Each structure stands twice: as C-alpha cells, then as structure tokens.
Amino acid sequence: MQNKERVISLKKLETNNLFRKSIPYLGVFPFALLAFFFLIWPTLVVVYGSFQNLEGGYGFGSLIEVATNEKYLNGFKVSIQLAAYSAFAGAVLGGLFSWAIANGNREGYFRRLVLAASGVFAQFGGVMLTFAFLATFGFNGMLTILANSYFGENILTDASWLYSLLGLVVVYTFFQIPLMLIVFLPAIENLKPEWKEASESLGGSTANYWLKIGAPILAPSFLGALLLLFANAFSAYATAAALISQGAPIVPLQISFAISGEVSRTNPGISKALAVGMILVVVVVMFGYFKLQNKVSKWVKS
Amino acid sequence: MRNFKRIDVWRWLIIGFVGAYLLIPVFAMLEFSTRGAPGERSTEAWTAIPTFPKLLSSIFSSLQLAVVVILAVVFILVPTMIWIHLRLPHLRRYMELLCLLPLTIPAIVIVVGIAPTYRALYQVFGSSPITLSFVYFILVLPYSYRSISASLFSIDSHTLSEASRSLGASTIRMIAGIIVPNIKVGIMSGAVISIALVLGEFTISNLLNFETMQVVINLLGKRDAATSVAVSLAALVFAFILLAILPTTNRSRSSKLKTNRKVGMVIK
Amino acid sequence: MELKKSLFAVVTASALVLSACSSSSDSGSAEAGSGEVDAKTATSAADFGGLEGLEAACKAEGKLNVIALPPDWANYGKIIDGFKAKYGIEIDSQIPDGSSQDEIDAANNTKGTDRAPDVFDLGQAVAMKNTAMFATYKVATWDGIDAAFKDATGLWTMDYGGFMSVGYDAAKVPAITSLADLLKADYKGKVALNGDPTAAAAGMNGVLMASMVNGGSVDDVSKGIDYFKSLKDAGSFIPVDPTPATIESGQTPVVFDWDYLHAGQVAGLKEKGIDWKIFIPEGVALGGYYFQAINVDAPNPACARLWQEYIYSPDGSNEWLRGGARPVLADLMVKEGTIDQTAYDSLPPVSGTPVVASVAQTEAANKVLVERWAAEVGAIE
Numbered sequence: 001m002q003n004k005e006r007v008i009s010l011k012k013l014e015t016n017n018l019f020r021k022s023i024p025y026l027g028v029f030p031f032a033l034l035a036f037f038f039l040i041w042p043t044l045v046v047v048y049g050s051f052q053n054l055e056g057g058y059g060f061g062s063l064i065e066v067a068t069n070e071k072y073l074n075g076f077k078v079s080i081q082l083a084a085y086s087a088f089a090g091a092v093l094g095g096l097f098s099w100a101i102a103n104g105n106r107e108g109y110f111r112r113l114v115l116a117a118s119g120v121f122a123q124f125g126g127v128m129l130t131f132a133f134l135a136t137f138g139f140n141g142m143l144t145i146l147a148n149s150y151f152g153e154n155i156l157t158d159a160s161w162l163y164s165l166l167g168l169v170v171v172y173t174f175f176q177i178p179l180m181l182i183v184f185l186p187a188i189e190n191l192k193p194e195w196k197e198a199s200e201s202l203g204g205s206t207a208n209y210w211l212k213i214g215a216p217i218l219a220p221s222f223l224g225a226l227l228l229l230f231a232n233a234f235s236a237y238a239t240a241a242a243l244i245s246q247g248a249p250i251v252p253l254q255i256s257f258a259i260s261g262e263v264s265r266t267n268p269g270i271s272k273a274l275a276v277g278m279i280l281v282v283v284v285v286m287f288g289y290f291k292l293q294n295k296v297s298k299w300v301k302s
Numbered sequence: 303m304r305n306f307k308r309i310d311v312w313r314w315l316i317i318g319f320v321g322a323y324l325l326i327p328v329f330a331m332l333e334f335s336t337r338g339a340p341g342e343r344s345t346e347a348w349t350a351i352p353t354f355p356k357l358l359s360s361i362f363s364s365l366q367l368a369v370v371v372i373l374a375v376v377f378i379l380v381p382t383m384i385w386i387h388l389r390l391p392h393l394r395r396y397m398e399l400l401c402l403l404p405l406t407i408p409a410i411v412i413v414v415g416i417a418p419t420y421r422a423l424y425q426v427f428g429s430s431p432i433t434l435s436f437v438y439f440i441l442v443l444p445y446s447y448r449s450i451s452a453s454l455f456s457i458d459s460h461t462l463s464e465a466s467r468s469l470g471a472s473t474i475r476m477i478a479g480i481i482v483p484n485i486k487v488g489i490m491s492g493a494v495i496s497i498a499l500v501l502g503e504f505t506i507s508n509l510l511n512f513e514t515m516q517v518v519i520n521l522l523g524k525r526d527a528a529t530s531v532a533v534s535l536a537a538l539v540f541a542f543i544l545l546a547i548l549p550t551t552n553r554s555r556s557s558k559l560k561t562n563r564k565v566g567m568v569i570k
Numbered sequence: 571m572e573l574k575k576s577l578f579a580v581v582t583a584s585a586l587v588l589s590a591c592s593s594s595s596d597s598g599s600a601e602a603g604s605g606e607v608d609a610k611t612a613t614s615a616a617d618f619g620g621l622e623g624l625e626a627a628c629k630a631e632g633k634l635n636v637i638a639l640p641p642d643w644a645n646y647g648k649i650i651d652g653f654k655a656k657y658g659i660e661i662d663s664q665i666p667d668g669s670s671q672d673e674i675d676a677a678n679n680t681k682g683t684d685r686a687p688d689v690f691d692l693g694q695a696v697a698m699k700n701t702a703m704f705a706t707y708k709v710a711t712w713d714g715i716d717a718a719f720k721d722a723t724g725l726w727t728m729d730y731g732g733f734m735s736v737g738y739d740a741a742k743v744p745a746i747t748s749l750a751d752l753l754k755a756d757y758k759g760k761v762a763l764n765g766d767p768t769a770a771a772a773g774m775n776g777v778l779m780a781s782m783v784n785g786g787s788v789d790d791v792s793k794g795i796d797y798f799k800s801l802k803d804a805g806s807f808i809p810v811d812p813t814p815a816t817i818e819s820g821q822t823p824v825v826f827d828w829d830y831l832h833a834g835q836v837a838g839l840k841e842k843g844i845d846w847k848i849f850i851p852e853g854v855a856l857g858g859y860y861f862q863a864i865n866v867d868a869p870n871p872a873c874a875r876l877w878q879e880y881i882y883s884p885d886g887s888n889e890w891l892r893g894g895a896r897p898v899l900a901d902l903m904v905k906e907g908t909i910d911q912t913a914y915d916s917l918p919p920v921s922g923t924p925v926v927a928s929v930a931q932t933e934a935a936n937k938v939l940v941e942r943w944a945a946e947v948g949a950i951e
Contacts, residue, residue: 031378075949078949126505128502131519131530131534134531134821160758164950174324235408237505241504241505245809247809252410275415524811527819
C-alpha cells in the first residue's frame with residue numbers, strides 16, 4: 001500500500017473504532033434515560049429547591065428553619081425513634097423467625113408459603129396495614145371487643161393508643177419482620193451445619209457455639225439488615241398517612257403537609273429542605289449498610 | 303419422621319408468636335369485613351365492592367400499571383443488565399449503585415421533586431395513571447435488580463455467550479433465546495415483587511392525585527370501613543397467591559448453593 | 571450485531587412509551603361549547619344567550635368535576651343527583667372527604683388536565699387566599715343575594731352556613747353540658763375535630779368556638795389551641811378525620827363540626843342504632859359560611875357555570891336547607907315563596923348573638939394555627 005493510502009485507512013480505522021466503541025453504550029440508553037428523568041432529576045430538583053426561601057428568594061433560610069424549628073426537630077426525633085424501635089423489634093423478631101425457618105425443611109411447602117407471605121407483607125404496608133390494625137385494635141376491632149367481653153375495661157379498651165408512638169411502632173414492626181426474614185434468611189442459611197457439629201464434637205455447648213461462632217459471623221449481616229429496616233421505616237409514609245389523618249408528627253407527614261398549597265405558597269423551600277434532611281439521615285444509614293455488606297461479601301467469597 | 307428435639311419446641315414457639323403477630327390482623331380483616339347485624343355474619347361488604355365504580359376502575363388501573371412495569375423490567379432492565387454484564391462490565395458498579403439509589407431516596411422525597419416532571423408528562427401522555435409506570439419502574443429497581451443479578455451471577459453467562467456466538471447466534475438470539483431462559487427464575491422473582499410493589503404503592507400516586515387502587519381504598523375507608531377492609535384483604539390474598547404459585551426460587555440443589563453465595567454478595 | 575441489539579431495545583422502549591400514550595383516551599380537550607361563546611370567560615348566563623344556551627353549552631361538554639363534597643354534607647348527595655337527573659351530565663365527585671386546602675392543592679396539581687376540579691366550595695380562610703384561581707360569574711339570582719354574602723365582581727359567592735357545635739353518640743358517652751366535660755375520663759380517646767384547623771374551615775372554627783368558650787374570642791384563637799392541647803394531654807383528642815364511617819364504627823363518638831352536618835346525619839345514624847345528639851355551648855353562636863367559586867382553569871367551564879345556576883336556584887338551595895344548612899338565598903326564597911317552609915322551621919335554634927369570623931380574623935387565626943397547631947396538638951411526644 002502507498003503511504004497516503006495507509007494514513008487514510010488508519011484514520012478511517014480510528015473513527016470507525018470510536019464509533020464502534022460507543023455503540024454498545026446505546027444499549028444502556030433507554031435505561032439511563034428513565035433513571036435520569038425519574039430519579040436523578042427529581043433529586044436535583046429537591047436539593048436545588050431546598051435553597052428556596054420565603055416568597056421565592058434564595059438562601060439557607062429554609063434549611064435553617066428546618067434545622068432549628070422545634071416543630072421539625074420534633075418530627076425528626078419522632079421519626080428516628082419510630083424507625084429505631086420498629087427496626088430493632090423487627091430485627092430481633094425477624095432474626096429469630098429466620099433462624100426458625102432456616103432450621104426447617106428447605107424444600108418444603110411451608111417455607112415456600114412463608115416466603116411468599118413475607119414478600120407480600122413486606123411490600124404491602126400503607127393503607128391496608130392500617131385498616132388491618134384498625135380492624136384488630138380499633139374501637140370496634142376484633143381483639144378490642146374480645147378483650148372487653150372477657151376482661152371488662154382493660155388496656156385495649158381505649159383504642160387511641162394506636163395513634164401514639166407505641167401504636168405506630170407496633171404497626172410498623174408488622175412489615176419490618178417479613179422484610180427482616182427476606183434480607184437475613186440467606187445469611188443464616190449460609191451457616192454451615194458442619195461448624196455446629198464441629199463445635200459440638202469439640203465439647204462446646206450450644207450457647208458457646210452461638211457466642212463464639214454464630215454471632216460473630218452473623219453480626220455484619222444482622223447489623224446491615226437492622227440498618228436497612230431503619231431506612232425502610234424512616235422513609236415510610238403511607239401507613240402513617242392512612243392512620244393519622246390530622247397533624248404531622250413524623251417527617252414524611254410534615255413533607256406532605258409542606259407540599260400542600262398553604263405552606264408551599266409562602267415558603268416553597270420547606271418541603272424540599274425537609275426532604276434533604278431525610279436524604280441525609282437515610283444516606284448515613286445506608287452508607288453503614290453498604291460498608292457492612294462489603295464485609296459480608298468479602299467473607300462469603302473466602 | 304424427624305426426631306422431636308428441644309430445638310423444635312423453640313422453633314415452633316417463635317413461628318407461633320410471629321405467625322400470630324402477622325396473621326391475627328389478617329384474620330381480623332376477615333372478621334371485620336363480614337360483620338352483619340349483631341351476632342351474625344354477612345357478606346354485604348364484599349358484595350358491595352362492585353358497586354363502587356371508582357374502586358373497580360382503580361383496581362383495573364393498578365393492574366395495568368403492574369403489567370406495564372413488568373414489561374419495562376423485562377424489556378428494559380433485563381437487557382440492560384445482561385448487556386452490562388457481558389459487554390460493559392466496568393459499568394456494573396455504577397448500575398448497581400443506581401439501582402439501589404431508590405432505597406436511599408424515599409418515595410416521599412422523589413414525589414417532591416417529580417411534580418414538575420409529571421406536569422410536563424401530562425402534555426405528552428394525557429392524564430391516565432399509566433404514566434406512573436415510569437416512576438414505578440424506578441421504585442422497583444432495587445428489588446428486581448437484586449433478584450435478576452443473583453440469577454445472572456449464578457450462571458456462567460460469559461461461556462454461554464461465547465458458545466452461542468461461536469455457533470453463529472445473533473446477539474438478540476443469544477440474549478433472548480439463551481441467557482434469558484437461564485435467568486428465568488430471577489426475572490420471575492423480580493416481576494412478582496414488582497406486582498406487589500405496584501399494587502401496594504400509595505405515596506406517589508396519592509400526592510400526584512392519581513386514583514390508583516390504594517388511593518381509592520384510602521378514600522373509601524373514610525366512607526365505608528368494612529368494604530375498604532374487604533378490598534384490602536382481597537388484594538393481599540391475590541398477591542399472596544401470585545407469589546406462592548409462581549416459581550421464584552431455584553429448586554435444584556447445586557445452583558441453589560451458588561445462588562445463596564451470590565445473593566449474600568449482592569444484598570447491597 | 572451490537573447495533574441491532576441496541577436498536578431492538580430502543581424500539582421496544584418507544585413501543586412501550588407509545589402504548590402508554592395511546593391508552594390515555596382523554597387528553598383534556600374541553601370544548602368551549604357552541605364555539606361562539608368562550609365559556610371560560612363568560613360572566614353570566616346572558617353571555618350564553620340565556621339559561622338554555624348555557625345548558626346546551628354544558629351538554630356539549632358533558633362532564634362536571636366537583637371536589638370535596640361529601641354526600642351527607644348539607645345534602646350535597648341529593649344536589650349532585652338532582653343536577654345529574656335534570657341535565658343528564660356526568661359528575662365526577664373527587665376526594666369527598668377532602669378539606670378546603672385539599673381542593674386548592676388538587677386544582678394546582680391537576681392544572682391543565684381534564685381532572686381539574688371545575689368548582690370550589692371553600693372555607694373562608696382558604697377562599698380569601700386563593701381568589702386568583704377564581705373566575706368571575708354572576709348567577710341569575712345574583713341580585714337577590716345580600717351584598718355581604720358576595721364579592722362585588724362575582725369572584726365568589728357565599729353559599730350556605732351554620733353554627734359550630736359538638737355532636738356526640740349519646741349511647742357511648744355521657745351527655746355533654748359544657749366543653750370542659752370533654753376533659754373527663756369518660757371521653758378518653760373519643761374526641762375528633764372535623765379537619766385540620768390549618769386546612770379546613772370546620773376545623774378552624776371548632777378551635778375558635780373553643781377559644782370563645784375559654785376566655786378567648788374570634789380575634790384570639792390561642793385559648794382554643796390551649797384547650798385542644800389540654801384535650802390531647804388528657805388523652806381525649808384523637809388525630810382522626812371524623813366521617814360517617816368513623817362515627818358508625820365507633821371510632822369518633824364525639825365530633826366538633828357544623829350543626830348542619832350533625833343534623834344531616836341524625837336520621838341515617840338512627841337507622842344504625844346510634845343516637846346522635848348536638849350540643850352548642852350556651853351563649854356561643856359561632857357561625858360560618860362557605861364560599862362558592864369557579865375554577866378559572868376549569869376543564870368544563872360551561873358546566874361549572876350551570877352548576878352555579880343550579881345551586882343558587884330554589885332546586886339546589888332548598889336541598890341545602892333540607893340538609894340543615896342556611897342557604898344565603900333563604901331571604902329571597904322566603905320573599906318569593908319558593909322556600910321549603912318545613913325545613914326552614916326545623917333549623918336548630920341558637921342562643922347568644924351570632925358571630926361570624928371576618929376575613930381578617932380568619933387570616934390572623936390561620937397564622938397562629940400554622941405556627942402552633944402542628945407543634946402542640948399534632949405532634950407525638
């Protein structure tokens with residue numbers, strides 16, 4: 001080949017290569033488009049909007065308001081308490097439940113049904129959960145009526161406990177337990193029975209096994225699951241919205257109230273500042289979760 | 303017949319307690335929705351369901367939404383994941399992060415930022431609730447990604463793709479005909495979770511004023527408690543039956559071991 | 571080969587998107603009736619060539635969106651049915667249990683769509699804040715309505731009113747003789763307020779009434795907030811919106827609400843075996859009227875105006891009366907003899923001088939409530 005032709009064909013090769021290299025990226029284009037417009041962009045809108053002030057000005061006003069006003073601070077406090085208590089209850093009960101299921105027949109129908117039910121319960125919070133609990137513990141609820149007829153006046157009679165922190169924790173734990181099962185069961189099932197046998201053959205008791213072997217191995221997964229449950233409860237809106245139709249004791253309800261015309265007209269930044277606050281809390285929690293999961297995966301690989 | 307050990311006592315105590323916690327409210331829903339005159343049972347709340355026009359149309363809307371989201375998962379998420387897995391592996395970390403972002407950015411936050419997007423969407427697509435499928439697709443990402451990814455890791459996709467290419471299959475043929483059938487279980491599992499999520503979603507549809515099933519159930523609850531409890535129970539049972547009968551776990555032992563290992567790694 | 575794969579993905583994605591597009595049948599095309607009249611800017615029936623013209627324009631639109639009109643609220647159920655029967659127009663009754671603020675929020679959220687509400691029925695505070703969203707229109711009976719009850723330009727007109735009261739289930743709680751009773755143990759977990767006071771007029775007026783009873787006045791809502799805080803601390807107050815369903819189920823046996831709303835439920839509750847009684851504090855007659863307005867962005871502007879004509883006619887207004895409310899058209903109807911005398915005579919009596927909170931007073935009260943209510947009464951400790 002002549003030199004000139006060589007140069008031309010080399011250049012052609014380069015542009016061809018560039019073109020060919022970028023074609024594969026076309027394959028992820030539709031997904032990227034959706035992810036951008038419906039996840040990234042709204043988040044940017046929220047963060048940008050949190051810098052909006054009273055009557056449309058710009059500055060830190062809204063963020064400061066959210067960080068200092070007792071109303072919002074109380075909302076965060078209650079949200080965090082609710083998330084923490086229900087996550088803990090869900091993790092403990094769910095963890096025990098996972099252990100109980102893991103030790104059963106792994107091929108059986110029972111396990112399959114339990115997993116199916118857990119999948120449904122974990123997702124089905126919100127409105128239906130509230131109705132279920134009102135049907136159980138409400139003024140005319142099944143258990144309330146039963147308790148009243150057997151015991152006369154008792155702690156269940158005044159059904160307004162459902163609207164307190166305790167009530168919310170009890171209701172939230174309902175969907176935390178199945179979520180724990182889904183997330184934690186694989187970890188428990190990774191515990192090889194050979195280790196238990198080995199520990200027993202070496203003279204160790206069951207308690208010893210759990211203390212020295214089981215717990216340390218499960219700890220990262222357990223803590224990770226706990227954090228996931230926390231984030232899940234902290235972000236939940238539907239359940240509380242269906243139960244408490246007035247007032248706004250937790251952050252998600254405060255956000256929905258702040259979106260409503262009244263507050264958003266005077267200070268559009270409040271709802272977004274609250275949202276930013278939520279993101280911060282959840283990011284911190286999920287960061288811990290990812291770190292713990294990395295630990296788990298490193299261990300599992302080995 | 304297994305020997306009855308002490309451990310089984312504990313197992314069944316725990317299962318009993320947790321089972322009670324979870325099942326008593328469900329049973330109470332049944333009890334509440336079948337109350338008639340004092341002392342009697344009645345199916346009035348259940349037979350009243352079809353008489354609420356908004357209820358039926360909202361159930362239909364939600365089911366349609368679920369179908370569209372599943373289609374999006376199968377035709378957008380799965381190909382994208384396979385594509386990245388095979389051709390753009392350096393993007394995998396970003397994909398994973400992106401798919402798990404919806405867990406970190408709660409629906410209530412997304413809805414705050416998404417109202418302007420939906421106002422614009424109205425101009426193009428009209429006022430049907432089906433437009434919610436876009437944002438619902440995002441919401442199901444963490445769950446579908448996890449189950450599909452677990453399946454993808456458990457098969458040796460590279461070997462499969464190389465083998466099929468050397469045998470002359472086109473890319474589409476390879477993806478659709480060879481990889482997908484092997485990760486069917488992961489796709490199914492992701493699809494079923496998507497159904498549960500779409501049917502149970504309330505936050506975004508409520509705050510964007512769309513009348514999906516949950517929104518209408520909530521509205522109904524203020525007017526007629528018994529019927530709304532009845533509908534809730536029906537939806538719960540429906541989703542449960544779906545999840546129970548569709549094959550969502552790998553039954554063979556060898557691949558199960560692999561799946562468990564990979565699932566542990568993928569629960570991020 | 572790679573190209574083919576990506577093309578496949580893009581094509582499928584667009585097919586999906588296009589199918590979502592085609593499945594939305596109604597893309598908000600509200601026709602302006604006959605074409606000669608722009609219903610959106612019509613300010614009276616004359617613009618349509620009389621009521622028949624208005625009727626024809628509405629029939630062409632075929633639909634009406636109303637919002638926050640519970641069927642047992644001042645007999646709105648009958649009014650909606652009456653309108654449907656008379657004109658054959660389909661009515662979409664959205665969020666019947668919504669508050670006034672919910673109406674405005676919905677209108678903003680669905681602006682430009684065919685789901686937007688056509689007409690509003692708002693409490694005073696919310697109405698006054700959002701007059702920019704109203705269209706001017708004067709009904710046929712305009713001149714018969716007292717000037718105090720309408721906006722001179724026709725942006726809004728008051729429609730009906732009543733007095734604030736406390737309704738209670740006589741079987742579940744002892745008879746109420748004063749608001750202080752509600753702090754007692756008998757009422758634990760039983761007292762509800764109709765609506766969040768920062769969003770609903772009924773809620774706000776409930777707090778105002780409590781204020782008047784406890785040493786405050788229409789100018790000072792703080793004593794009312796104190797009262798409700800003490801109700802909450804005593805465990806009596808529950809943060810639940812009362813509805814006929816919650817009363818029936820026994821969830822909210824004591825409800826702060828307008829007297830006509832209680833009156834409208836007595837008959838229905840009696841059938842369910844509930845003896846619903848009404849208590850108005852001695853010497854406190856806190857009245858309140860609601861405001862009718864047309865959404866300036868109404869998707870069905872002709873029907874919105876026809877609706878107004880209907881409710882400000884004896885057909886519509888008498889239904890309000892039968893629901894226990896006092897229509898602003900009452901004086902005109904008495905003069906013309908079109909009023910339902912039996913219903914008029916059976917309106918509940920009140921003692922004391924009737925007081926109605928002015929616009930300025932409700933605005934002031936709203937400010938204080940927005941600051942204090944959520945923190946003191948709405949929060950969980």
